[in-house]
Structures are given as structure tokens and as C-alpha cells.
Amino acid sequence: MKLSCAxxxxxxxxxxxxxxxxxxxxFLELRGSWSGGTAxxxxxxxxxxxxxxxxxxxxxxxxxELSRMLPDATRVIFTTAFDRYAVEGFRVGAVDYLLKPISYxxxxxxxxxxxxxxxxxxxxxxxPLPAGGSDSPSSxxxxxESRLRRIELDRILYVEGLKDxxxxxxxxxPQPVVSLMSLKTLEAQLPADRFxxxxxxxxxxxxxxxxxxxxxxVFGREYxxxxxxxxxxxxxxxxxxxxxxxx
Numbered sequence: 001m002k003l004s005c006a007x008x009x010x011x012x013x014x015x016x017x018x019x020x021x022x023x024x025x026x027f028l029e030l031r032g033s034w035s036g037g038t039a040x041x042x043x044x045x046x047x048x049x050x051x052x053x054x055x056x057x058x059x060x061x062x063x064x065e066l067s068r069m070l071p072d073a074t075r076v077i078f079t080t081a082f083d084r085y086a087v088e089g090f091r092v093g094a095v096d097y098l099l100k101p102i103s104y105x106x107x108x109x110x111x112x113x114x115x116x117x118x119x120x121x122x123x124x125x126x127x128p129l130p131a132g133g134s135d136s137p138s139s140x141x142x143x144x145e146s147r148l149r150r151i152e153l154d155r156i157l158y159v160e161g162l163k164d165x166x167x168x169x170x171x172x173x174p175q176p177v178v179s180l181m182s183l184k185t186l187e188a189q190l191p192a193d194r195f196x197x198x199x200x201x202x203x204x205x206x207x208x209x210x211x212x213x214x215x216x217x218v219f220g221r222e223y224x225x226x227x228x229x230x231x232x233x234x235x236x237x238x239x240x241x242x243x244x245x246x247x
Contacts, residue, residue: 001115001118001119002027002028002029003028003029003050003051003115004050005028005049005050005053006032006034006040006044006049006052006053007019007032007033007034007052007054008034008035008036008040008052008053008054008055008063008066009035009053009054009079010035010036010055010058010059011055012035014055014079015033015035018033018079018102018107021102021107021108022053024104025107025108025111027111027115031047032049036058036059036060036061037054037060037061037062037063038060038061040066041061041066041069044070044071044074045069045070045071048073049074050073050074050118051074051075051076051077051095051111051114052067052070052075052076053079054066054076054077054078054079055078056078056079056082057081057082063076063078075094075117076094076095077094077098077110077111077114078094078098079102080098080099080100095110095114095117096110096113096114098110113147117143117147120141120147121141137153137189138152138153138154139153140153140186140189142179142186143179143180144179149177151168151177153190153191153194155171155172156168156169156170156171156195156205157171157204157205157208158202158203158204158205158208158217159183159186159190159195159203160202161182161183161186161200161202161203164180164181164182165178165179165181166178166179166181166183166186168186169219169222171208183201183203190203194206196233196234197230198217198224198225198226198227198234199226199227199230200227204217206237206238209238
């Protein structure tokens with residue numbers, strides 16, 4: 001698999017260095033280089049690339065602002081002399097964050113992360129439908145750190161939404177899977193006949209419920225609240241499927 005890429009940096013020497021690294025990396029194909037974000041954004045919207053190597057501190061339009069204006073298909077690797085941007089880079093979904101001066105080993109490691117992400121994405125898109133022709137998924141792919149991870153729906157206990165993040169609590173795993181997306185976005189990927197929102201911050205899989213206590217769902221040591229606005233729909237869902245605990 002080959003990735004198309006572009007470079008944005010207001011330092012000519014930095015552009016030359018990244019261009020030389022791209023040239024010696026077999027799976028990368030350079031489509032353009034720019035000295036600033038305002039000059040690049042129109043071209044990148046008209047002809048999107050897979051991967052953008054982008055400086056952060058630039059005049060007029062900085063790298064963080066630019067990353068929010070890119071087509072959804074373009075992933076970003078930030079290149080900067082300042083490590084204070086690392087957390088913000090993660091929040092905008094960057095593949096990686098390279099601190100100047102950048103060695104080729106570090107560059108190659110970040111580029112390989114991007115390649116793996118695109119290969120996993122293509123694999124997810126090409127995977128066959130379940131036997132019997134049903135289009136109901138048996139698993140979902142979510143981005144965690146710089147990887148796509150496949151999670152079997154049968155193993156999901158509940159999902160917790162925290163601002164721009166979700167925590168997916170998976171059966172048999174001590175720590176939740178953390179992914180940078182909204183609860184609403186993840187809810188759209190989950191089959192409505194298997195998962196139910198019970199609170200503005202929680203989605204549960206009713207099949208996994210074993211204990212209800214004082215109007216709360218109990219998963220081990222965790223208590224999931226059922227808000228008043230979702231209560232009636234929740235108990236109707238359980239009753240319709242004979243899922244009431246104790247039955």
C-alpha cells in the first residue's frame with residue numbers, strides 16, 4: 001500500500017529534510033510542499049492526500065487550526081520544536097507528534113503508524129458480511145492512540161461518554177478502551193436492537209445486565225445511573241425481550 005503525502009512548514013530547511021525522508025521511504029509518495037497553511041489548505045481540499053506532515057507554529061494559520069479544516073480522509077503527523085502541543089495534537093486525532101530535530105528513525109516510525117492505520121481501515125472496509133447475508137455487524141473498529149482496534153460487540157458491557165472521549169468497557173478486560181470520539185458518534189455505530197442509552201453519558205448492552213439495584217445498573221463495582229428521561233424506554237426494552245434480571 002502506498003500513501004500520498006504533503007508537507008507544510010514555514011522553515012525551508014525543515015521542508016527539505018522531510019522531503020528527503022519521504023523520498024527514501026518506499027510507501028510514501030509526495031504530492032506537494034508548502035511554506036504556510038493558507039497557501040496549502042485550498043489545494044489540499046481540492047486534491048486530498050492520505051497523510052500530512054505539518055508544523056504547528058506558523059504565521060496566519062497554525063497547524064492545529066489547519067488540521068481541523070482538512071478533509072476527513074487526511075491524517076496528520078505534527079512536526080514541531082515545542083513539546084507543549086502533544087496533548088492538543090492527540091485531541092485533534094493526530095497519528096503522531098514529531099519533535100524537532102527529527103531523525104529518520106523517528107520519522108519512519110511515525111509514517112509506519114500511519115500506514116498501519118490505513119491498512120487496518122482498508123481491512124475493515126473489505127471484511128465480508130456475516131454468514132447468511134446479514135448486514136448487522138458483529139464488531140466495530142475504534143481508534144485508540146494511533147491504532148484501530150477491533151472490538152467484538154458481544155464483549156461490550158457499557159460505554160461511558162466523557163466530553164470528546166468515550167470509554168468502552170469490555171468484558172474480561174481490567175481497563176476500558178479509550179477512544180477520541182463523541183458518545184453520539186459511537187452510538188450511531190452500535191446496533192439499536194442490542195445497545196440502549198440509559199443516561200446522557202452511558203450506553204449499555206442490556207443482554208449483559210445481571211443486577212439492578214435502586215434504579216441503577218450494576219457491573220461489578222460500577223453503578224450505572226438510569227436517568228428519568230430514559231427510564232421508561234429502558235424497562236420497556238427489557239420487558240419486550242424478557243431480559244429483566246431474575247427472570
